[in-house]
Amino acid sequence: MNYTVRDQAGVREVELRGQLTFEANDAFRQIIDGMEKDGIVECVLNLGGLDFIDSAGLGLLVLANNAGNRVSVQLKMKHPRGQVRDMIEISEFHTIIPCEF
Numbered sequence: 001m002n003y004t005v006r007d008q009a010g011v012r013e014v015e016l017r018g019q020l021t022f023e024a025n026d027a028f029r030q031i032i033d034g035m036e037k038d039g040i041v042e043c044v045l046n047l048g049g050l051d052f053i054d055s056a057g058l059g060l061l062v063l064a065n066n067a068g069n070r071v072s073v074q075l076k077m078k079h080p081r082g083q084v085r086d087m088i089e090i091s092e093f094h095t096i097i098p099c100e101f
Contacts (some may be wrong), residue, residue: 001027001050004074005034010041016029020057020084028060034066040073048079065097076100 001024004015014031018024035043045064045087047053061077068075078100085101088094094101 003006003024003031005031007038007040010039012038012040012042013046015046015049015081019054019095020050020054020060021052021054022056024057025060030063035064035073035075036067036071042074042076043068044076044078046078047084047088048081050080050084051082053084058087058091058093061093061097 001016001018001020003017006013006015012035019067020028043064065075067073076098077088077094080099080101088099093099
């Protein structure tokens, strides 16, 4: 997984690319650490560049949501497509983390 971060007026948008799996653990934890330390109020995960997510990737989203709750950062997702969208809908993750389809 690769990612790009853009900050504007307290909102961080993280554009994810590739596959969100266990192998992305270290990179994704950097995103979480930054979310906790950088004084943002909202973090938007743009999933449009992801080709694949598995159960470990969903677990990373839970970790991000929990971290956001601890520091009052609202986590949102947007633009999932293909298999990623299917996994978000089947697992009903959009009921836990708001998602703009």
